[in-house]
Amino acid sequence: VSPAPDLDRRDFLNATVAVGGGLMLALTxxxxxxxxxxxxxxxxxxxxxxxxxQIAADNSITLIVDRSxxxxxxxxxxxxxxxxELSVDLDTIKLAAAPVGDAYISPGNGGQITGTSNSVQExxxxxRTAAAQxxxxxxxxxxxxxxxxxxxxHASNGTIFHSSGRMLSYGEVADAASKEAVPKDVKLKAxxxxxxxGRSRARLDSPGKVDGSAEFGLDVNLPGMLHAVLAQSPTxxxxxxxxxxxxxxxxxxxxxxxSTDSGVVVVADHFWQALRAxxxxxxxxxxxxxxxxxxxxxxxxxxxTAAAGDGQVARAEGDVAAALKAAKQTLHVxxxxxxxxxxxxxxxxxxxxxxxxxxxxYVGTQVQQMSQAAAAAAAxxxxxxxxxxxxxxxxxxxxxxxxxxxxxxxxASKALAAPVKLIWTREDDMTHDxxxxxxxxxxxGGFDAAGKLSAFKLHVTSPSITARWSPPxxxxxxxxxxxxINFPYDVPNLAITYSRQEIGIDVGYMRSVSHSPxxxxxxxxxxxxxxxxxxxxxxxxxxxxxxxxxxxxxLQKTAERAGWGRAAAGRHQGLAFMEGYTTHLxxxxxxxxxSGELKVHRIVxxxxxxxxxxxxxxxxxxxSGIIFGLSAALWGEVTISAGKVQQTNFNNYRVLRxxxxxxxxVHLLESDESPGGIGEPAVALVAPAICNAxxxxxxxxxxxxxxxxxxLTSI
Amino acid sequence: MLPIGSQRDGVVASIKINDQVVEVDAxxxxxxxxxxxxxxxxxxxxxxxxxxLCGACTVHIDGxxxxxxxxxxxxxxTRSITTIEGLSKDRSHALQRAWLEIDxxxxxxxxxxxxxxxxxxxxxxxxxxxxxxxxxMSGNICRCGTYARIRKAIHRxxxxxxADSSTGISK
Numbered sequence: 001v002s003p004a005p006d007l008d009r010r011d012f013l014n015a016t017v018a019v020g021g022g023l024m025l026a027l028t029x030x031x032x033x034x035x036x037x038x039x040x041x042x043x044x045x046x047x048x049x050x051x052x053x054q055i056a057a058d059n060s061i062t063l064i065v066d067r068s069x070x071x072x073x074x075x076x077x078x079x080x081x082x083x084x085e086l087s088v089d090l091d092t093i094k095l096a097a098a099p100v101g102d103a104y105i106s107p108g109n110g111g112q113i114t115g116t117s118n119s120v121q122e123x124x125x126x127x128r129t130a131a132a133q134x135x136x137x138x139x140x141x142x143x144x145x146x147x148x149x150x151x152x153x154h155a156s157n158g159t160i161f162h163s164s165g166r167m168l169s170y171g172e173v174a175d176a177a178s179k180e181a182v183p184k185d186v187k188l189k190a191x192x193x194x195x196x197x198g199r200s201r202a203r204l205d206s207p208g209k210v211d212g213s214a215e216f217g218l219d220v221n222l223p224g225m226l227h228a229v230l231a232q233s234p235t236x237x238x239x240x241x242x243x244x245x246x247x248x249x250x251x252x253x254x255x256x257x258x259s260t261d262s263g264v265v266v267v268a269d270h271f272w273q274a275l276r277a278x279x280x281x282x283x284x285x286x287x288x289x290x291x292x293x294x295x296x297x298x299x300x301x302x303x304x305t306a307a308a309g310d311g312q313v314a315r316a317e318g319d320v321a322a323a324l325k326a327a328k329q330t331l332h333v334x335x336x337x338x339x340x341x342x343x344x345x346x347x348x349x350x351x352x353x354x355x356x357x358x359x360x361x362y363v364g365t366q367v368q369q370m371s372q373a374a375a376a377a378a379a380x381x382x383x384x385x386x387x388x389x390x391x392x393x394x395x396x397x398x399x400x401x402x403x404x405x406x407x408x409x410x411x412a413s414k415a416l417a418a419p420v421k422l423i424w425t426r427e428d429d430m431t432h433d434x435x436x437x438x439x440x441x442x443x444x445g446g447f448d449a450a451g452k453l454s455a456f457k458l459h460v461t462s463p464s465i466t467a468r469w470s471p472p473x474x475x476x477x478x479x480x481x482x483x484x485i486n487f488p489y490d491v492p493n494l495a496i497t498y499s500r501q502e503i504g505i506d507v508g509y510m511r512s513v514s515h516s517p518x519x520x521x522x523x524x525x526x527x528x529x530x531x532x533x534x535x536x537x538x539x540x541x542x543x544x545x546x547x548x549x550x551x552x553x554x555l556q557k558t559a560e561r562a563g564w565g566r567a568a569a570g571r572h573q574g575l576a577f578m579e580g581y582t583t584h585l586x587x588x589x590x591x592x593x594x595s596g597e598l599k600v601h602r603i604v605x606x607x608x609x610x611x612x613x614x615x616x617x618x619x620x621x622x623x624s625g626i627i628f629g630l631s632a633a634l635w636g637e638v639t640i641s642a643g644k645v646q647q648t649n650f651n652n653y654r655v656l657r658x659x660x661x662x663x664x665x666v667h668l669l670e671s672d673e674s675p676g677g678i679g680e681p682a683v684a685l686v687a688p689a690i691c692n693a694x695x696x697x698x699x700x701x702x703x704x705x706x707x708x709x710x711x712l713t714s715i
Numbered sequence: 716m717l718p719i720g721s722q723r724d725g726v727v728a729s730i731k732i733n734d735q736v737v738e739v740d741a742x743x744x745x746x747x748x749x750x751x752x753x754x755x756x757x758x759x760x761x762x763x764x765x766x767x768l769c770g771a772c773t774v775h776i777d778g779x780x781x782x783x784x785x786x787x788x789x790x791x792x793t794r795s796i797t798t799i800e801g802l803s804k805d806r807s808h809a810l811q812r813a814w815l816e817i818d819x820x821x822x823x824x825x826x827x828x829x830x831x832x833x834x835x836x837x838x839x840x841x842x843x844x845x846x847x848x849x850x851x852m853s854g855n856i857c858r859c860g861t862y863a864r865i866r867k868a869i870h871r872x873x874x875x876x877x878a879d880s881s882t883g884i885s886k
Contacts, residue, residue, distance in 0.1 A: 071822030071859045202818055209823030210814045211806050212759015212799035216824060219758035227753065252742060270741070272749040345763055345771060345824040345858050394761070394824030395858050426764040620821060620861070627860025650768040650856060658862040659849035 047174035049134045050182070051103035052082060052127060054096070059158055059171030061086075062094040066104035067123075068114040068366050069097075069205060070396030071624070072679040073617035076203045078123050080613055084189060084196045085131035087155045088170075095204065097390040100368045100383075114366040115401055115509065117581040117677025120613055124675050125188075132186040134177070141176035142168045191611070191672065200616035205392070217364035217391045220351040220421060226255055227271040228412050228422040229278050230405075232263040232432050235287040235643035236505045240264060244282035251277040258415055262408040267416055271423060290504050290643035298503045298640070299336065302440040306334070306461040311499030314476040315485045318493035320444075323455035327446030330455075331532055335443070335521040336704040339638040340436035341653055342510055346394020347429040348405040352412070353419035358385045359410060360419075364393035366400040378407035379414050397628070398509035402434050430653055431645040434508025435638050437463045439480075441521035445529045446493075453529060453544065456491040458484050458521060460514075461499040463507050479509065483518035483684065488551055488579050489526065489544035505640075511628060512683035515580045520705065523576040523688035528701065537575050537692060538564050551577070554584045554608050554669065561667050562588030562604040571601060574693025576685040581677030583609040587626070587685040591693045596713045600630065600662045600690060605682060607666065610673035618678050622666045625682025630662075631655040633687035635708045720793030730791050732757075733801025743789030748772045750788050751798060759799035759827045763856070770855030773828040774798045780835035780851075799827040802834060809879065810834055813872035821859035829855050833869050842873055 046054045046062070054062040063082050069075040075095055083090050098104045104112045106122055135155050142160040143150040145168065152163045161167050170177075191198075208214035233239060243264060245257035253273030258265040264281060268274035324330055351362040352375060359379045365371045368388045376383040393400055409422035424432070439462035446455035464477040476498050478485070484496045530540035538559050545551045555577055558564070567573045570592050577586040590602040603626055612618050635654040639646045647653040691702040699715040717729035719736050722743060729738050732755070739754045746765075751757040751774070760783060763771030767782035774783045775797035802808045806815065810830050820826045829852070836843055836851035843851070848869055857865070 069822075071820075073821075202815065203820070205823065206815055206818055206820050207806060209820035209826050210811045210830060211802070212757075212827045214823050215758075216761075218762060219752075221756055221758065270745070270749065270753045272742070272745045272753070276744075343858060345761075345769070345822065345856065347762070393822060395822045397858070423762070426766070426769075616818060620818075620864070623863060624821060624860040627862065628858070649766055650764050651766065655856060655858060656860070656862075657853045657856060658865060659853040661860075661862045664863060 047178045049137060049174065049178050050130050051101065052130050053086070053134050055170050055174035057171050057174070059169040060094060061088050061092070061158065061170065062096050064096050064098050066098035066112065067119040068364070068390055068393055068396065068400070070114070070366070070393035070400070072119070072621060073203060073614065074114070074119045075205045076201065077120050077613040077617060078127060079204060080196050080201060081123055081127040082131040084194060085128045086135050088158050090196070090201065090204065098368070100372050100388050104368070111370065112368045113401065114396070115398065117679040117681070120675045121582065121677060124611075128188050129186055132188055133183055136183045136186060137177040137180040138170050138173055140180045141173040144176065145173060197613055198611065198615070201614055203617065214392055216346050216394045217349045217351065217362065218346055218394065218423065220362040220391060222351065222353060222419040225351070225419040225421055226267050226269060226416060227274050228265050228267045228409065228420050229271070229274045230263050230265050230408050230422060230424065230428065231278050231281055231283060232428065233285050233288065234431070235285065235290055236293070236432070236640070236645065237290045237643070238288040239286045240283055241286040242284040247282070248277040248280040251280055256412070256416055257281070258412055260408045260411045262404070265408050265412045265422065267412050267420060275425070287643060293504050293643045294641050295639050298438055299440075301503060302438065302461045302501055305499050305501040306440050306442055306459065309499065310459055310497045311461070312476045313495065313497050314481045315487065315494065315496040320455050320457045320493045320495040323493035324444055324446040324457070326448070327454060328449045328451075329447045329532065331445045331528060333443050333525060333528060333703060335441045335524060337439045337441070337517045337520065338636065338705060339438050339507075339640070340510055340632055340636045341430055341433045341638050341647065342395075342397045342399035343430065343650075343653060343655060344395030344397055344399050347426055348399070348424040349422060350406045350409040351419060351421040352406070352410040354379050354410060354414040354417075358387065359413070360387050360389065361406070361410070362389045362391060363406065364391045364400055365403070366393070366396050366398070367403065370403050371406055374403040374406045375410045378410035397511040398513070399433065401509050404434070426650070427648045430648050433638075434506055436510035437465060437480075437507035438503070439517040441517055443521055443525040445525065447533065451533060453491050453533070455493040456487070456489070457495045457497070458487070458518070459497045459499065460484065460518070461501055462517070463502045464500050465507055465509055465513070467500070468506055480514050481518065482513060483515040483578065483580050484522065486579055487522065488548065488577070489541070490547055491544070512625070512680040515578065515681065515684040516629070516632070516687070519576065519578050519580070519684035520687045523578070523685065524691055524701070524703065527575075527688070527692040527695065531695070536565070541575070541577055550608060551579060551584055554606050555586050557667060557669065558586040558588050558604060558606040561606060561665065562590070564588060572693045572697035574689045574691065574696060576689040576692065578681060578685055580681045580684065582674070583607065583676030583678060583681045585622075585681055585685065587682070587689045589686075589689040589693050591690060591697060593694070593697045593712050596711065598694065598707065598712055602663045602665070603686070603689070604665045605667070605685075606669065607678070607682075608669040608671050608673075609676040609678050610671050611675045612668065613675065615668055618668055619666045621678040622682045623664050625680060626664055626686055627656050627661065629683035629686030632683070633690055633705060633707055635706050637706050637709065720791075722789065728788055728791070730788070730796060731793070732796045733798060739788070741788055743787060745788045746784050747774070747786045747788060747791060747796070748783040751783065757798055757800055761824055761827055763825065763828070768856075769825070770832055771825050771828040773831040773855065775831060775835055778835065778838055780832045799831055802830065808834065809872040809875040810837065810868065812875055813868040817864050817868045817871060819861050819864040819868050821861055825855060825857045829857065829865055833865070833872070836869070837872060837876065841876060843869060
């Protein structure tokens with residue numbers, strides 16, 4: 001996906017970059033135990049070498065990370081990229097979260113955005129180059145001091161050495177180095193010379209996460225801070241009709257009850273007081289336009305639009321219509337996917353401190369600029385007057401690409417002239433998510449007279465996520481067919497099309513975005529085609545990938561590792577393949593079904609993600625994606641009745657627990673290709689691999705998710 | 716200072732946390748979780764669900780793993796509370812060492828609760844089996860899916876504990 005930022009581009013281009021101006025957020029890191037102050041001014045003794053590096057006179061080195069840490073490991077992987085070229089000790093450096101700044105705009109995401117699994121992909125050249133430039137500038141400054149030629153000097157472990165044996169620390173020449181010209185055409189280390197990249201290093205953010213000192217948005221604590229909760233319309237899209245706050249206002253600790261566009265904000269001295277007072281509010285809601293909305297209506301609407309026409313063409317090769325017409329045998333099947341909730345462990349929250357002439361925002365966000373713009377609009381300030389301090393994120397999964405929880409905190413802080421932390425309860429979070437959109441995905445396949453697959457068509461009908469972002473998408477919304485347009489199989493006549501059908505509520509990006517629904521449809525249907533052709537699903541995929549050795553290698557290794565075709569008695573296997581986020585991967589699952597009860601025993605996943613930075617984190621992310629995908633495949637479903645979301649907490653929105661995890665085996669393939677993304681792709685393969693195994697076990701095709709709602713007895 | 720376990724005017728209570736007696740000015744129905752987080756600025760204990768469904772708020776009450784999000788302050792009494800901040804002063808608890816060795820956390824938000832549940836398990840059972848771990852840990856949700864490493868780290872901590880006890884180091 002390529003979401004564009006929801007603000008006028010001029011606003012953020014004009015916004016203060018201020019990388020040297022004390023906007024850094026100090027983190028708790030090894031060697032720096034204890035809680036750092038959330039706002040940690042850089043101070044005058046710091047020299048800013050470039051947008052990613054500050055060096056103090058005492059040689060303490062701060063690397064600035066411009067991607068948000070939400071568990072995916074960027075606070076380790078990105079510093080590793082820099083440390084490789086900068087020659088510094090990872091265990092002694094400090095990290096700081098980047099402020100809002102032009103230097104931190106992701107070209108691929110169109111803003112300062114952590115998403116689309118591209119943090120390492122985009123940083124791979126950029127950060128190594130920036131670090132190499134900094135090293136050359138430091139050496140140049142030292143050489144000038146010594147009046148020697150820079151070629152006689154080298155840098156190692158935070159120190160510059162001259163061939164005579166003289167040495168200077170980075171800190172001693174940092175100020176002079178910051179004034180050196182930025183060198184062009186720097187030569188980066190060859191793979192064979194890597195000392196850090198490609199090795200499993202301990203995560204830099206782990207120590208604070210085992211002693212409770214790591215600071216998430218929920219943990220922000222400012223002097224004089226008040227606490228707030230928000231009452232939102234139980235019906236999605238509804239508004240307050242009548243508010244009676246008399247009883248709530250008299251409750252202990254309550255400072256103010258405030259009507260905002262987001263709902264009613266209750267501000268109190270403590271969270272619990274605010275929550276108790278919220279229960280005492282008497283609100284009559286205007287249910288708004290979604291009062292009749294429910295799942296049956298959404299499903300019927302998608303199917304009606306799907307039947308009305310093919311929609312816009314996202315990718316076309318050959319002539320699918322003609323090939324289907326000429327086909328000896330055709331297959332037409334529809335797959336249906338539900339709304340899903342992100343359910344991050346840390347519920348949405350935001351702390352705002354609106355002061356004279358500015359606002360400080362402390363927030364776990366994936367979108368720093370949009371957070372700044374949302375706060376500025378709510379406070380009546382220019383974006384440049386809002387400073388964004390990014391905390392650690394207690395899960396993102398795309399939920400924190402949204403800024404809906406920011407304005408009410410800012411409005412409350414402005415109204416009370418005090419810092420305010422606004423926290424959503426789990427119920428608020430579950431019932432007011434920007435849900436993964438539902439989709440109806442129709443597939444058609446045709447075999448020619450020789451039995452060869454001559455046509456493949458996928459027609460996706462779904463609401464658009466990106467249309468809500470600015471500037472509005474014209475043409476096909478990539479975020480809905482993102483994986484499908486990468487369709488990897490060799491079929492002479494291919495069409496991927498999209499019909500946009502809105503459903504009355506806004507939907508959002510969720511980890512793996514369209515890869516999950518697209519991959520479910522494509523990988524299930526490839527299996528159906530294999531069965532129709534009388535072929536083994538593995539052999540069939542290998543044939544259709546005959547022009548793609550990198551894809552074939554992954555599939556072949558998967559079959560080897562999983563023991564494809566050699567399932568134990570009573571067990572059944574299923575397979576899925578995907579190329580997404582420039583990563584190639586396949587999963588083979590092993591299941592059993594007894595009395596209609598599914599048990600997933602084993603998931604084998606083979607991954608070629610190109611050059612790995614930290615294999616241990618790659619492995620964690622793949623496991624993480626599999627578990628996320630497994631929760632969704634088995635149970636994930638948000639249902640709506642009369643415009644209200646029926647799931648409220650983890651008792652009725654079930655997610656995988658530790659005792660329910662199957663054996664997961666991740667195999668990482670060495671590769672010299674550029675790095676691919678690893679945070680999202682593994683999510684998408686779980687559902688089709690399991691459903692394909694269910695077919696082997698029962699002869700029943702599961703075409704509607706989640707699996708838990710479907711009958712699994714044998715046909 | 717009020718005697719431990721007593722309350723005054725229904726709003727000031729005296730409780731024992733991490734071996735220290737503290738007075739807090741909070742209504743008796745305030746869950747211990749929010750007393751810790753809001754009144755005492757001990758934010759290592761997390762809010763996840765508010766219904767004892769996810770385990771992010773797990774602390775020890777007299778050594779037993781307890782969900783602090785549903786335990787009212789008025790029900791704490793004289794019992795002794797241990798939070799993640801009190802597990803060790805320097806990340807030296809066997810579980811913290813094992814957690815770092817295996818690099819368990821991802822986003823990390825649930826990890827305080829995971830570690831506190833595991834600590835109560837190890838206190839009661841120095842050599843837990845996989846089934847023991849399942850039983851003790853199934854109340855703690857991790858959306859990042861760190862479960863396999865959690866299991867591995869608990870087994871590793873059990874080894875570290877037995878090595879420590881054979882060399883006379885306590886913890």
